[in-house]
Amino acid sequence: MRLLHTSDWHIGRTLHGTDLLAEQEEVLSGLAAVVSRERVDVVVVAGDVYDRAVPSADATAVLDRVVGRLLGTGARVVLTPGNHDSARRLGTFSGLLSAAGLHVRAATARLDEPVLLADEHGEVALYGIPYLEPEVARHELGVPGARGHEAVLREAMDRVRADLFLRPGARSVVLAHAFVGGGVASESERDICVGGVDLVPGAVFDGVDYVALGHLHRPQTLSPRMRYSGSPLAYSFGEAGQQKQAWLVELDAAGLAGVRAVPLPTPRPLSVLTGTLEELLADPAHEAAEQHFVSARLTDPARPADPMRRLQARFPHCVHLDWTGAGASAGSGSYQERMRGRSALEIAGEFVSAVRGVPASAAERELLARALGAADREEAAR
16 A cells, blocks of 8 residues: 655645645645556655635645545555644544545544555555644543643553454554654744643654654654655745655555655746846846845845835745844844933934834934924823
8 A cells, every 4th residue: 555645735725825725736736646657656744734724615625635636546544633723623524524535634522433445465454643732632532630742642552452353464654743753844844842842752653654744844763653744835044945745655565665855846946146236136146036035134235215016027936035234233132231320312313224224314303303302391291
């Protein structure tokens, strides 16, 4: 049996406010070609199908079309919710959908009920462990004394192993959305700590043939049988140049027979460009980036006027810029620390320097002083 391990689709996510639905649909629809070419039997999605608990109508339409193309190849699809999904919403109509080949494993209380498939070697049990919010899952699993993500995942895996014990000879695959020890995070996991995704040891998942992990967006191997597929698109400029992929997993009569990476296309690459505004606008070396998503780091000593509009004249998909010139350091430290002990005129001058990168001129300071004086007199007259 062949499985294609994917995760972290994050349908509906944006890049610095720029819609990515077209790029997401292009990559995810392309999975159907991989499934046909590699004779894949099952596509698994290990959490974060959507980017938010209440996805937009456009995002749900993308998922509908993508899953339709995958099922059209004859493959089955098994998915489980991540911490960005609403398990209850994702699990709607799951009983009916399973008849069409889409198996949604979203109910915590039923995580030890596998999707059962078969090949010439016998039975394969696929278990989907939805993201387990510790404070909720410990009650749903009947272990009120448990604390943290590790404790509830241990209970979940104990239940999976107990079910497997009743299926002698069955090969096993677990889908889980978790931050497992040894994994390397990237910039685009926005809530890796705030969202309560605590670090768990890999030993929690002992006893199964393959663990398809989701949550970390960088593809990585924790052990031959336990891997992160990563996200299908780069969702931060820290991932610029990273080759996105899925894992092709093969099971034989004895269990895990092999795993290899399947590269995914990049509809629009990400580029980080550094230099003065004029250098970025004129340098022919940046020609290749003109149709990329661009993050510009401007090194001009003073903040240029209207830099984003000017950058987008050459790089229409420039979505982010930082000013890192010498004047930018004037804004370091907390606002309270920088303003402590300063007069209103000094604070106004600090604002001008922070915005423009150069101090106010003598004439400008005089205008500021007159305006502040007028404001003081008006306040005193009230």
